[in-house]
Amino acid sequence: MRIDIISLFPEMFNAVFEQSIIGRARLSGRVDIIVHNLRDYTYDKHRTVDDTPYGGGSGMVLMPGPLYDAVTKVKSLPVGYMKEPQRLTVFMTPQGEPFKQQTAKKLTTIDQLILVCGHYEGFDERARMLLADLEISIGDFVLTGGEIPAMAITDAVVRLLPGVLGDEYSAHEESFTENLLEYPHYTRPRNFKGLEVPEVLLSGNHGEIAKWRKEMAKERTKKRRPELLK
Numbered sequence: 001m002r003i004d005i006i007s008l009f010p011e012m013f014n015a016v017f018e019q020s021i022i023g024r025a026r027l028s029g030r031v032d033i034i035v036h037n038l039r040d041y042t043y044d045k046h047r048t049v050d051d052t053p054y055g056g057g058s059g060m061v062l063m064p065g066p067l068y069d070a071v072t073k074v075k076s077l078p079v080g081y082m083k084e085p086q087r088l089t090v091f092m093t094p095q096g097e098p099f100k101q102q103t104a105k106k107l108t109t110i111d112q113l114i115l116v117c118g119h120y121e122g123f124d125e126r127a128r129m130l131l132a133d134l135e136i137s138i139g140d141f142v143l144t145g146g147e148i149p150a151m152a153i154t155d156a157v158v159r160l161l162p163g164v165l166g167d168e169y170s171a172h173e174e175s176f177t178e179n180l181l182e183y184p185h186y187t188r189p190r191n192f193k194g195l196e197v198p199e200v201l202l203s204g205n206h207g208e209i210a211k212w213r214k215e216m217a218k219e220r221t222k223k224r225r226p227e228l229l230k
């Protein structure tokens with residue numbers, strides 16, 4: 001899989017994409033992540049990407065021209081040796097479809113994912129209309145830019161790619177995979193400040209442990225996120 005990110009602040013991604021599981025997935029060639037600077041698609045000496053809104057009001061709006069050129073260029077890049085890769089352009093916006101684990105799962109099937117980060121007041125509407133195949137929001141709150149949403153989406157997608165997580169099963173039982181929150185985890189010590197590890201986890205009986213975990217997952221979901229069970 002190839003992920004291209006278009007941003008005004010490419011340096012923001014370095015630390016996140018070089019570390020841990022994502023860093024290893026890149027090194028092993030399971031994913032290519034390339035960050036492009038939107039300013040490289042400007043043609044004036046100030047490398048202007050934004051302008052004041054028509055109709056007045058505060059803030060600046062990202063002009064459609066640089067976005068159009070950036071996305072068009074990135075969409076023309078090769079994806080491995082594929083003849084007709086499946087490409088998807090996704091705009092980061094608080095007005096988009098809420099991002100869910102199911103969305104992440106679906107995105108793993110795309111060959112080239114292009115994530116476009118907004119800033120200031122957001123995108124000129126025509127860029128959205130002409131370029132976006134999908135618009136995603138990572139929650140009902142407003143961030144300064146689309147960089148953190150793009151990092152969150154990349155992380156959630158890459159860890160689901162085959163071979164990325166050491167233990168394939170760790171992703172199977174995770175929260176939201178089956179519309180359930182995950183069961184509670186315990187590790188050493190057995191007693192911590194008077195709180196004991198549940199006896200069943202020490203029993204060695206894998207059938208009973210699986211049953212207990214399933215019950216805990218259901219109970220926890222019912223208590224914290226009952227809407228998931230519907």
Ligand SMILES: C[S@@+](CC[C@H](N)C(=O)[O-])C[C@H]1O[C@@H](n2cnc3c(N)ncnc32)[C@H](O)[C@@H]1O
Pocket residue numbers: 091092093094095116117118119120121122123136137138139140141142143144145146147149
């Ligand atoms: C300050 S926001 C613009 C918000 C826009 N004026 C509005 O009210 O819908 C700047 C950029 O941050 C990104 N952004 C902010 N919050 C987001 C969220 N919850 N999900 C995804 N992207 C978000 C988007 O790319 C957006 O264009």
